[in-house]
Amino acid sequence: MSNYDSLNDCQRQAVFHTEGPLLLLAGAGSGKTRVLTHRIAYLIEEKEVNPWNILAITFTNKAAGEMRERVDQIVGFGSDGVWVSTFHSMCVRILRRFADRLGYGTNFTIYDGDDQKTLMKDICKRLEIDTKVYKEKMFLAAISHQKDELRGPIEYETQVFGDFTKRKICDVYKEYQATLKRNNAMDFDDLIVKTVELFRTCPDVLEYYQDRFRYIMVDEYQDTNTAQFKLVSILADKYRNLCVVGDDDQSIYKFRGANIENILNFEKDFEDATVIKLEQNYRSTQNILDAANGVISHNIGRKEKALWTENERGEQITVRQCMTSFEEADYVTADIRRRKNKGEFDYKDCAILYRTNAQSRLFEEKLLMANIPYKLVGGINFYARKEIKDLLCYLKTVDNAKDDLAVRRIINIPKRGIGAASLAKVQNYAVDRDISFYDALKDAANIVSLGRAVAKIEPFVTFIQTLRSQAEFYSVHELLQSIIDMTGYVTELQAEGTDEAKARIENIDELISKIVTYEESTKEPSLSGFLEEVALVADIDDQDEDSNHVVLMTLHSAKGLEFPNVYLTGLEEGVFPGYASINADDPDELEEERRLCYVGITRAMKRLTITCAKQRMVRGETQYYPISRFIREIPIRLVQTGREQVKTEQPAKKMPDVHSPYMQAKKAFKSKAFDPNQFRVKKADSLDYTVGDQVRHIKFGVGTVENIIDGGKDYEVTVNFEKVGVKKMFAAFAKLKKV
DNA sequence: AGACAAGGTATTTTT
């Protein structure tokens, strides 16, 4: 039995409002997941709604898992009837049943980003498109955008007119879609698009699901795109019991087609919608909340909200500017260790957040050296690793040989001496006869042009056929073991003996245990079932709650989580906000970065540390970055800069020169921190060189000054170096000497 | 056909 008294007024109102459309505007940390779970409990316990009739949609598997757990906890018996699912897995479930209505096999495969890229490369070759001019990525992005808006190739064609590039995209789109269908495959976007298509073309199917899902809830509504919005509104059209929860300030997936307008559209599409705002924050201290509000208030296009809390004011926010990114990592590592030793925080209370995945490496290194356990979330997807994909493609091939991509991936793994030339011949044969690649392989003996290569292909086909017959009486993990044994995959890695090879073997072991777990936890385990589950999983969701480790992740993956002690790192103009968003024509790109910053700040419960570095290695080059504008947007009274130099692992190599630009900047930083005007490296009164002069740079050598811009805080000097070409740099940092 | 070297290019963010 759940206790509704523990909810505040607004929350309770939201829980009790079960009939008709409801828009819940829930600020960060306002307990929205609690509301959703209590709402589900209320529907079942008080309204006697059959759990079977309830659908809760979240965005990530992580969120779905968490919600599932909490629903189970609060509802107890009978809760497993409730569908708690991501958009994508919900669609897969529906399509597995009805995809045949759209001309697909119900055993279709799902293509991930890598598969899409491979496919696109193929198509560009087929259509004789020069990928130097038109990048595969560009086509994929364009197609994905169209799908987000529910426009198929036919609909897109009407928009082409005379535009040459659009014409090309359209041709590629058509071919891409046709190939997917031929391969009996769908990409991630298709899962949504095809489900909508299914509902639009098959009223009986639609009605079935409308009747089934009489109560629908959508979490993270601000991240839905048009297609997802359409999907939900069609489903809810009959009973109109749709509850969406979102926060426009936390919309951070515009780049993926998320449409903030959906929040506004909701009130348009459902005119009778009730709107409830949740504004009390239960997560963070007053200081952290004030900082977050300070930053987000700089966004223009937002709904005004007043997030408040009854929590104590808490500690000030630490802001730390380091000289280099290495020092930044040292600082964070040392700080974590210090607080752990003091007993203030456990490792698992700490999270290090950053803008891009590439930034994780430094922290990993330092944590490793300091012997602090950590866990990296995201990054290279477990299932995207080469060794895992190889083996999965074997399983896929055994399961459904219509997936050409999988077959082609493994045909030469291990090396079977089948080269590109032979593959092309098989491919042609397959296209001519309109059969799958694998079927063409089976027919190899009849492909005259192949010649001797036939002898190499035939054993492969026999091998796969053998596996197929095994699949009937082997369990999935036995089948995989058989593949590993027969291909000598692991043996080959063992022979290699490198650390990397060992790590790969460990990953393979991990895969085997995952399969075993799957088989133990599923009623009717099957090869297809396992592959399906795997296709939609982003990263290993081993949330070993008991193990105690620091968490490293991007700001994006941090959404929806909370940590007592958060480190927000790399707050530099050019890193966060990223270079691209600063230079974008669309000012909303910067606003999205700011929302991302807001998300980051509001992850913190008790302590927040913000760090940045003056000097950072990016793509192997040292770059100089000014402090992020987001730091300046935090009211100064909330901030402490931490005067004490934290001891780092390596002793300083040399006494810093007090007159160096760094020391000057440091002085400026410490004395009058957070007056925006003081956030500057000390600008030289004048430069001893001008445009046209020859200057020498410590690393780049000699070059000619092309331009000097007085940027207010420093001179931005453009120099054309003889060896490395044109570089822009700040005078105070670059230490240019006239020659 | 496969191994290896050289050169070019890329960085947001994720289901």
Place this chain on the structure above:
DNA sequence: TACCTTGTCT
């Protein structure tokens, strides 16, 4: 810096 593509040599 690190990966991936391309070209060359065996």
